[in-house]
Amino acid sequence: xxxxxxxxxxxxIKSRLKIRYAKEKAFRAAxxxxxxxxxxxxxxxxxxxxxxxxxxxxQTFVRLDIHFDQEVIDPERSGDPEVFSQADFAGxxxxxxxKKFPDVRKRRQKRDLYSLVSSGASFQLRDMxxxxxxxxxxxxxxxxxxxxxxxxxVKGHIKAGEKGGGRIKDYKLAWIKELSAGGAIEKRFxxxxxxxxxxxxxxxxxxxxxxxxxFYTMFVTLVLSFPLGxxxxxxxxxxxxxxxxxxxxxxxxNNLAAVPSIVFGLLGLAVFLNFFxxxxxxxxxxxxxxxxxxxxxxxxxxxxxLLAVPPSIREGALGVGASKMQAxxxxxxxxxxxxxxxxxxxxxxxxxxxTAPLLMIGMVAFIVDIPAGIFDKAxxxxxxxxLWADSPERAFMERTSAAIMILLAFLLIMNAAAVILRxxxxxxx
Amino acid sequence: MTVRSEELTNLNELLLKMAALxxxxxxxxxxxxxxxxxxVAEKVIREDHQINxxxxxIDEECIRLLALKQPMGKDLRLITTAMKITTDLERIGDxxxxxxxxxxxxxxxxxxxxxxDIPRMSRIVQGMVRDTIDAFVNEDVTLAKDVIMxxxxxxxxxxxxxxxxxxxxxxxxxxxSRAVKITYVSKYLERIGDHATNIAETVVYMVEGKIIxxxxxxxx
Amino acid sequence: MVRSxxxxxxxxxxxxxxxxxxxxxxxRNVNVYYGEKRAIREVSVDIAEQEVTAFIGPSGCGKxxxxxxxxxxxxxxxxxxVEGEITLDREDIYDRNVDPVLLRARIGMVFQKPNPxxxxxxxxxxxxxxxxxxxxxxxxxxxIVITSLEKAGLFSEVKDQLDHPGTGLSGGQQQRLCIARxxxxxxxxxxxxxxxxxxxxxxxxxxxELIDELRRNFTIIIxxxxxxxxxxxxxxxxxxxxxxxxxxxxxxxIFVNPEHKLTQDYITGRYG
Numbered sequence: 001x002x003x004x005x006x007x008x009x010x011x012x013i014k015s016r017l018k019i020r021y022a023k024e025k026a027f028r029a030a031x032x033x034x035x036x037x038x039x040x041x042x043x044x045x046x047x048x049x050x051x052x053x054x055x056x057x058x059q060t061f062v063r064l065d066i067h068f069d070q071e072v073i074d075p076e077r078s079g080d081p082e083v084f085s086q087a088d089f090a091g092x093x094x095x096x097x098x099k100k101f102p103d104v105r106k107r108r109q110k111r112d113l114y115s116l117v118s119s120g121a122s123f124q125l126r127d128m129x130x131x132x133x134x135x136x137x138x139x140x141x142x143x144x145x146x147x148x149x150x151x152x153x154v155k156g157h158i159k160a161g162e163k164g165g166g167r168i169k170d171y172k173l174a175w176i177k178e179l180s181a182g183g184a185i186e187k188r189f190x191x192x193x194x195x196x197x198x199x200x201x202x203x204x205x206x207x208x209x210x211x212x213x214x215f216y217t218m219f220v221t222l223v224l225s226f227p228l229g230x231x232x233x234x235x236x237x238x239x240x241x242x243x244x245x246x247x248x249x250x251x252x253x254n255n256l257a258a259v260p261s262i263v264f265g266l267l268g269l270a271v272f273l274n275f276f277x278x279x280x281x282x283x284x285x286x287x288x289x290x291x292x293x294x295x296x297x298x299x300x301x302x303x304x305x306l307l308a309v310p311p312s313i314r315e316g317a318l319g320v321g322a323s324k325m326q327a328x329x330x331x332x333x334x335x336x337x338x339x340x341x342x343x344x345x346x347x348x349x350x351x352x353x354x355t356a357p358l359l360m361i362g363m364v365a366f367i368v369d370i371p372a373g374i375f376d377k378a379x380x381x382x383x384x385x386x387l388w389a390d391s392p393e394r395a396f397m398e399r400t401s402a403a404i405m406i407l408l409a410f411l412l413i414m415n416a417a418a419v420i421l422r423x424x425x426x427x428x429x
Numbered sequence: 430m431t432v433r434s435e436e437l438t439n440l441n442e443l444l445l446k447m448a449a450l451x452x453x454x455x456x457x458x459x460x461x462x463x464x465x466x467x468x469v470a471e472k473v474i475r476e477d478h479q480i481n482x483x484x485x486x487i488d489e490e491c492i493r494l495l496a497l498k499q500p501m502g503k504d505l506r507l508i509t510t511a512m513k514i515t516t517d518l519e520r521i522g523d524x525x526x527x528x529x530x531x532x533x534x535x536x537x538x539x540x541x542x543x544x545x546d547i548p549r550m551s552r553i554v555q556g557m558v559r560d561t562i563d564a565f566v567n568e569d570v571t572l573a574k575d576v577i578m579x580x581x582x583x584x585x586x587x588x589x590x591x592x593x594x595x596x597x598x599x600x601x602x603x604x605x606s607r608a609v610k611i612t613y614v615s616k617y618l619e620r621i622g623d624h625a626t627n628i629a630e631t632v633v634y635m636v637e638g639k640i641i642x643x644x645x646x647x648x649x
Numbered sequence: 650m651v652r653s654x655x656x657x658x659x660x661x662x663x664x665x666x667x668x669x670x671x672x673x674x675x676x677r678n679v680n681v682y683y684g685e686k687r688a689i690r691e692v693s694v695d696i697a698e699q700e701v702t703a704f705i706g707p708s709g710c711g712k713x714x715x716x717x718x719x720x721x722x723x724x725x726x727x728x729x730x731v732e733g734e735i736t737l738d739r740e741d742i743y744d745r746n747v748d749p750v751l752l753r754a755r756i757g758m759v760f761q762k763p764n765p766x767x768x769x770x771x772x773x774x775x776x777x778x779x780x781x782x783x784x785x786x787x788x789x790x791x792x793i794v795i796t797s798l799e800k801a802g803l804f805s806e807v808k809d810q811l812d813h814p815g816t817g818l819s820g821g822q823q824q825r826l827c828i829a830r831x832x833x834x835x836x837x838x839x840x841x842x843x844x845x846x847x848x849x850x851x852x853x854x855x856x857x858e859l860i861d862e863l864r865r866n867f868t869i870i871i872x873x874x875x876x877x878x879x880x881x882x883x884x885x886x887x888x889x890x891x892x893x894x895x896x897x898x899x900x901x902x903i904f905v906n907p908e909h910k911l912t913q914d915y916i917t918g919r920y921g
Contacts, residue, residue: 242727312764316827318725320777320834321754330776331766496904497880 049408053401059190059203060146060154062117062179064096066125067139073129074136084129089122093144101175112172116179118145120204145192146185148202148395150176154185157394193402197368198384202395205388207403209370213283213363213378214352220287220374221294221351226344228291229298233340236299237306238328257296264292265360273361280362281377289357294347301343305336338425345418349411355382381407432498432508440490440511441566444518447483448562451518452555454480454525455621459551462532462614463544470529470536480522487515503635510635514565517624521558524617524624531610531617541597541607550586550618553579557625565632573629573636583622590615657690658890661908662898666695673698673838673868674719679733681714681723688714692733692894694887696838701864703879703900704872706889707915712872715889716840719870720756721749737838754781757831761843763823765815765830770807773815773826774798777834793833800866801829802859821852828859832867839863841871845878857882876916880904888912 070077073087094114098104104113121144129136145151152158153168153176179185196206240246268289272278278285309332317327358364364383371378379387385407388400454473461470491512494500500508535541557576564573594608630642666672674696681689689711696702704712714723721742723729735742742752754777765773774794777783784790794811798804803825807818815826824844831839841860845853860869860882873879879886879900886903888896888911896909907913 310764312760312762313766314725315722315758315760316764316766316830317776318722319720319753319758319760320780320830321750322776322780323750324725326780330780335767492905493901497900499877499881 049401049404053398053403053405055155055157056193056398056402057190058155058187059192060151061143061186061188062146062150063141063143063184063186064093064100064117065139066092066096066142068092068125068129068136069095070137079133081130081133084133085126087126087129089125089129090119092125093117093121101178109171112169113175115147116150116172116175118147118203119201120145120199143186143188145203148393150185151203152394154180154187155398157398193399197370198366198379198387199368202391202393202399205396205399207381207384207406209367210379210381210384210403211406213286213367213371214380216283216371216374216378217286217290217358217363217380218348218352220284221290222344222348224287224291225294225298225347229295229344230302230340232295233299233302233306234328234333237303238332239324253296253299256292257300260356261293261354262356262360264289265357267292268357269360279375279377281365281367281379282375283371283378284374285361286358286363286378286380287374289361290351290354293354293357294344294351297347297350298340298344301347302336302340305339305343306332308339309335338421342418342422345414345421349414349418352380352414353382353407353411355380355386358383381410432494432500432504436494436498437504437507440487440494440508443483443487443490444511444514445562445566447480447487447515447518448558450476450480450483451521451525452558454522455528455551455555455558458525458528458532459548459618461529462535463548465532465536465540467533467536470532473529474526477522477526480519484515484519488512491515506635506638510565510631513631514562514628517628518558521621521624524621528614528617531614535607535610538607541604541611546586546590546593547611547614547618550583550590550615550622553583553586554618554621554625557583557622557629561625561628561632564629565635568632568636570633570636573632576629577626580622580626583619587615587619656687656891656893658893658895660693660894660897662896662902664694664887664894664897666697671697671700673738674870675734675736675739676719677734679715679718679731679735681711681718682730682732683726684728688892689718690892694894694897696868696870697885698868699864699866700885701860701869701871701883703883703886704870704889705874705876705879705886705915706895708874710889711892712887712889713842715894716842716870716872719838720753720758720840722753722758724749754834755836756838756840757834757836759824759827759831759839759841759844762847763820763827765818765823765826767814767816769812770798770815770818770826771811774829774833777830781834783834797829797833798826800832800863801825802855802862803829819852821848821855824848824852824856825859828856828863832863836867838868838870841869843872843874846874853878876904888915890915 069092072091073089074080074083076083097113097116098110101113104110124144125142128140128142146154149158149168158168176185192204193206195208196204197209199205236246236250268285272285272288273280278288313331313335314327317331318324322330358380363379364387365377365379366387367377367379369376381403385400385403388396388403454477457469458473460466461473491508494508498504557579560572561576563569564576591612594612598605598608627642630640633639633641665675672695676695677693679689679692680687692715704716706712717723718731718735719742723731731743737752737755741747766776768776771794774797775784775790778790778793784793795804798807803822806822807813807826815823818826824847828839828844845856848856857878860871863869864884871879871882883900885897886900887894888903888907888909890911896903896907896912898908903912904916907916
């Protein structure tokens with residue numbers, strides 16, 4: 001080839017090169033745009049949730065001087081806790097309020113006065129007395145949760161006098177002003193949110209009941225789905241003959257992973273509740289249903305990680321005379337386990353966020369008590385969110401967002417655990 | 430897995446044994462001529478097959494090492510050198526047989542004249558063969574070059590013998606047959622010297638990796 | 650694929666040993682099928698005791714397949730079927746009563762890619778004796794591990810790091826670790842499937858030295874795609890071609906004066 005031809009060729013390549021680079025740039029720009037869009041969506045989601053939910057971590061409290069009147073609590077001086085618990089603690093609160101605002105005379109206004117403080121205040125006082133009967137007869141300064149309307153007003157979520165915001169009357173406003181002027185109104189960390197079960201009163205509602213319910217459900221799911229899933233994966237990958245039946249099985253497992261979760265709920269309803277007669281709303285049934293849902297995910301992930309173990313390891317073990325079972329248990333499984341755990345955690349994280357199948361088996365009920373076992377009635381975090389989101393009170397709105405934040409935190413922790421596990425135990429051959 | 434040192438030692442030993450046989454054959458053949466001993470000549474002819482057997486054995490061993498051990502560098506030079514040396518040694522053996530044959534023929538006729546230069550040549554070439562093998566075994570280039578130098582004196586002696594015999598033949602044509610046979614012997618010894626020189630040259634190649642054949646002495 | 654008798658090449662050279670005492674493994678009319686495809690055709694050959702036998706041949710000639718029949722490693726491949734007779738010490742290894750696990754304790758194997766377990770060096774070597782229960786206590790196990798590493802020429806290099814992972818060693822060391830692992834159960838035969846193909850020349854040379862050492866105690870069969878390696882380490886060489894065993898003879902004969910045209914072409918590099 002002579003020099004001229006050579007140059008012509010080079011020029012041709014150069015002219016094409018520009019177009020090639022331009023294409024590359026355009027593709028990269030499209031990718032960056034897509035990622036930025038996704039990130040901004042995520043940011044909007046987080047900002048909305050955090051923005052509307054952060055205030056739920058605080059709760060308005062009212063300070064009152066309560067006289068633990070012997071006559072009211074235990075008139076016969078029996079010292080019997082049974083008697084204490086029957087006492088009219090609400091009366092003590094009312095009395096204290098009347099003392100604070102002696103001008104209030106009208107019955108209607110009196111009722112409004114009493115509603116400054118949460119109806120749960122009487123339980124708080126009762127617990128104080130039960131824990132320490134010595135305080136009977138004395139006067140104590142007690143911080144009590146304010147009613148949710150007051151709480152909302154103090155946090156600035158509803159305004160007085162406004163149309164629709166007329167729940168707070170002017171005289172009530174005056175009381176609040178008077179109380180806060182005396183330092184008797186304060187925002188404090190909302191412990192109730194983390195320690196209580198559900199309640200009709202937003203200021204008394206917490207996610208602990210749902211969290212415990214979630215924990216029991218997840219526990220059942222994990223205990224059932226991990227060993228079952230791993231064992232299935234090992235059998236299918238290492239031992240099962242390759243024939244039409246195992247092929248069908250494989251297709252079905254893959255299909256099962258794509259079945260809408262509500263279908264599993266229906267299955268649970270039909271099989272566990274109606275046929276086996278297991279208790280309604282119980283974590284055991286929720287766990288069983290979620291096991292159905294997670295099993296395919298775990299099986300698929302486990303098979304993939306078994307497949308990723310190089311055959312040379314199996315051969316090495318067989319070569320020194322290990323049996324098939326020994327080769328798998330001693331060498332293949334330990335290497336595949338990190339991958340299996342990752343798959344399991346991701347499956348569990350999905351199960352943790354699942355609502356639909358649980359609706360079908362009655363885990364959507366309003367349950368105040370903290371479940372004590374897998375057979376107790378319970379609800380789970382996402383269902384709790386669903387329930388609160390459905391409640392009319394303004395104060396439940398921020399609690400819904402707070403619960404979402406907590407659920408997201410759990411999911412993040414689980415996914416992070418999956419990533420760490422993979423990074424930590426991943427091996428290169 | 431490369432060529433083992435014991436395999437090389439073994440090869441050296443084979444060559445040494447062969448060289449000893451060859452040297453003895455030269456000595457015996459010339460002795461049979463000078464001392465007019467027919468039985469010694471017969472023995473040289475009879476035992477030549479031993480030398481040939483060594484030739485074959487060494488060749489086979491070298492081919493085996495080349496084929497199976499894929500020697501490189503110095504080992505490669507050593508083994509190819511050994512193949513050349515064994516050929517030269519075998520040729521020297523053949524020359525000794527030739528001398529022995531001439532001796533048997535000459536011994537049937539009266540002595541032409543006492544041998545003077547032939548035994549001298551014989552001693553020189555025996556020394557050359559011995560030294561050249563020593564040079565191979567000890568990788569001694571100086572000794573090898575010395576052997577190459579000594580070849581000139583063999584050539585000179587061959588010339589002298591040839592001239593002497595020419596003179597005798599012209600003076601007395603009846604001696605021609607015997608004189609020609611003696612010039613043959615001289616020629617055989619000269620050839621032995623040349624083979625020894627060849628060996629010495631390949632020894633230099635083996636040690637230094639430099640081919641000095643067809644060079645003048647001052648060039649190497 | 651048409652299967653005809655013409656496909657079968659009659660093995661020439663010395664496939665069968667004249668001296669019955671030296672025969673460790675004998676194969677008669679062995680055919681191996683993958684599904685319908687016949688990968689090995691009517692192979693009959695004797696493997697001599699305490700000798701290195703090399704299997705050479707172009708890729709896909711069936712040499713590895715045949716090797717893997719000898720410790721029934723092909724059992725793990727579902728579509729694979731072995732016909733004919735293979736005996737170890739005159740005992741049919743495909744007999745119903747022969748347990749492949751036990752067989753593999755007698756016939757060790759070293760693979761193409763060094764495949765130490767991702768465990769410590771000690772555990773790698775101790776694994777075999779442990780599962781077979783060859784050591785009664787810890788000190789016996791230690792001794793087996795140390796002797797095996799010594800025999801594999803690795804002990805001096807790793808004696809201070811027995812608890813380090815085996816995968817951290819260099820390629821050549823890993824392969825010697827695998828050899829140590831194979832000899833730890835004291836097999837009678839060691840099969841090596843291209844043991845040096847992943848190694849550099851220095852590591853290869855070390856393994857070759859080692860094979861020559863091991864020959865004193867073990868019967869070794871090595872599959873190699875390097876003819877030079879077969880020439881260097883083996884005493885007998887078998888040349889495979891398209892599933893046929895073409896020629897078997899003393900290594901020297903195969904490499905200096907092969908009889909068959911195919912062998913000649915292959916070893917001179919004029920194949921194909």
